[in-house]
Amino acid sequence: MALLAPQLVESKPNTAQAAAASARSMTNDCGVTARGIPSCGAFAGGAYGSNSDVGPWEKSMGGKIGVRRTYWGASQVAGAVRTAKADAAAGRVPWMSFKTPYSWTDMAAGRGDAWARDLATKMRSAGGPVWVAVHHEPEGDGDVLAWKRMQERLAPIMRRAASNLGYSVILMGYHQFGTTSSTYSMDRIWPDTKVDVAGFDIYELYGEKKSGKPMDTRWKDFIGNYFTKIEKWVAANDVKAWGLAETGYSDPAAEKKPNWPSLTYQAMVDHGGVAFAYFNTGLHNKVANWQLNTSAKKNGFATLVRSAPRLR
Secondary structure, eight states, X not given: OOOOOOOSXXXXXXXXXXXXXXXOBBTTSOBBOTTSOBSSSOEXXXXXXXXXXXXXXXXXXXXXXXXXXXXXXXXXXXXXXXXXXXXXXXXXXEEEEEXXXXXXXXXXXXXXXXHHHHHHHHHGGGSSOEEEEESOOOTTSSOHHHHHHHHHHHHHHHHHHOTTEEEEEEEOSIIXXXXXXXXXXXXXXXXXXXXEEEEEEOOBOXXXXXXXXXXXXXXXXXXXXXXXXXXXXXXXXXXXXXXEEEEOBOHHHHHHOTTHHHHHHHHHHHTTEEEEEEXXXXXXXXXXXOSSOSHHHHHHHHHHHHHSOOBO
């Protein structure tokens, strides 16, 4: 049976909650839109463990994070909403990634409309802005043009359903700006729809060791190869803001430049970035150790967190 086209009229957002969200400001006195986009400055934070309680992490740093990355399956909406509420109450912007209940092709054809609308509607009750991405880092996971069509289908549904929801699209960044890729270029795969936050997952690989090869002693040019290009691209497209949805640096990099988080964060801010999310977890650390579990890393990131602005 053919799937129906998306409805042009979505359920109306809760105006009281929208007003409360838009009234938020940051500790640096900058304003924040209802969807969580700061007028100046940037949030700092990241992922911790396996969607773990960030309280111990914050206590160890002597400061609170401003953005929290979490990852969810399609059936985990209830848990994600509880986490979003806890984050908003603590002055954090939840930046959430969800897997889809159906294939990208089926989602693009409308099979997941009800799921997307339900997720967004439930996020109205978060008590603050929430950033939502659906299947981040699609590179290599399937037909990326089906993924693009899915984003074009879901973004309007979710944004209409919740005025506090910032729709996010997250790519690896390397395939789009760090090299020349016809398959994953921005011109080819970026969805033709309004996006609130473009996210890029870019890591510092200094010190990486591959079998049979010497240690990589090259430092990534975050400014020249990424930030200046992203800033220019955002200005030319229908995107409200951008940020580092995942980032991290290796243990050898931390020993050489313990203040790398603050330096990279400031460079990102200088080029219009609004969020710096560190991947502080032991999951998927195949290339290097990203965890903040050495003295140099702990101190370097704690210095950033204690100085970066947060939601009031």
